[in-house]
Amino acid sequence: MPGFFYKLIGLTSLLIQDNKPLRKIVMAEENKRPHVMIMSEITVDGKLTLKKGASSKILMKYMDHETDLLLHKTRAEYDAIMVGSNTIKIDNSFLTVRYVNGENPVRVIPNSTGDIPLDSNVLGSDAKTIVAVSKKAPLERIEAIKEKGADVLVCGEDKVELPLLMEILYSEYAVRKMMVEGGPTLNYYMLQDRLVDEVRLIHLPFIVGGADTPSLVGGMHIDSEEEMFRLTLKSHYMCGTNLVTEYDVMYGE
Numbered sequence: 124m125p126g127f128f129y130k131l132i133g134l135t136s137l138l139i140q141d142n143k144p145l146r147k148i149v150m151a152e153e154n155k156r157p158h159v160m161i162m163s164e165i166t167v168d169g170k171l172t173l174k175k176g177a178s179s180k181i182l183m184k185y186m187d188h189e190t191d192l193l194l195h196k197t198r199a200e201y202d203a204i205m206v207g208s209n210t211i212k213i214d215n216s217f218l219t220v221r222y223v224n225g226e227n228p229v230r231v232i233p234n235s236t237g238d239i240p241l242d243s244n245v246l247g248s249d250a251k252t253i254v255a256v257s258k259k260a261p262l263e264r265i266e267a268i269k270e271k272g273a274d275v276l277v278c279g280e281d282k283v284e285l286p287l288l289m290e291i292l293y294s295e296y297a298v299r300k301m302m303v304e305g306g307p308t309l310n311y312y313m314l315q316d317r318l319v320d321e322v323r324l325i326h327l328p329f330i331v332g333g334a335d336t337p338s339l340v341g342g343m344h345i346d347s348e349e350e351m352f353r354l355t356l357k358s359h360y361m362c363g364t365n366l367v368t369e370y371d372v373m374y375g376e
């Protein structure tokens with residue numbers, strides 16, 4: 124019978140499935156990039172919001188207060204928090220620590236052309252913000268974002284090169300732990316680039332439907348089972364009335 128079991132080899136644990144080793148995340152120090160956790164609120168049907176283009180803040184209103192506390196406590200425990208530029212445009216997120224005491228993480232926004240609105244909450248003075256752009260970003264946009272007080276990093280030709288961004292965050296900003304709060308497009312590319320170590324889901328007891336409603340991971344479909352991202356459940360618990368599940372992401376060799 125096929126089975127999963129762990130083997131501890133030095134500091135690296137290996138997940139063995141059908142005698143094929145899947146290498147588990149190694150320590151941040153070994154990778155020279157931050158340890159990364161995707162944290163997301165998700166409906167029973169795997170959706171992140173009510174419909175395409177709608178803010179996830181509508182769903183988040185239904186989170187138990189204890190879960191709000193967990194989310195903000197987690198933000199305070201992390202050095203940085205990253206969301207995609209479209210989430211900034213739709214949700215206008217603050218990404219700050221509110222319901223608990225603690226320091227705000229550095230806010231990181233990949234945005235190739237630097238076109239996020241200049242009055243975005245994330246460009247406010249509550250916390251440090253890094254906007255990662257590509258060489259496609261017009262100089263005047265870069266200057267305008269810098270004038271708002273944010274750092275601008277040019278990483279990549281067309282799209283923001285996420286592995287390079289992770290390296291810079293690690294080496295120049297001392298980011299050791301980073302959480303990613305979506306959306307689906309960013310989640311997909313982070314997984315595709317093997318930059319995600321953990322996933323923590325806050326399950327909301329709703330079904331919203333909709334074939335094009337954003338779900339946890341967007342991007343391209345896969346062609347075969349070999350391309351599935353494999354996770355292992357490490358913890359599940361109730362936080363107030365919300366189920367929370369935690370997974371490690373396993374990448375093949």
Ligand SMILES: NC(=O)c1ccc[n+]([C@@H]2O[C@H](COP(=O)([O-])OP(=O)(O)OC[C@H]3O[C@@H](n4cnc5c(N)ncnc54)[C@H](OP(=O)(O)O)[C@@H]3O)[C@@H](O)[C@H]2O)c1
Pocket residue numbers: 162163164165170171172174175176177178179180206207208209210211213214233234235236237238282283284285304305306307308309310312313337341
């Ligand atoms: N429930 C939740 O926990 C939750 C959390 C977050 C978001 N959401 C929802 O998700 C939806 C938005 O998701 P989305 O998938 O449309 O957008 P997204 O993932 O927030 O942002 C994607 C955008 O980021 C920019 N980007 C730059 N470099 C990138 C790279 N290397 N890889 C990926 N993206 C890169 C791209 O735009 P440019 O480069 O052109 O700027 C890309 O289109 C909203 O409805 C929001 O409410 C839900």
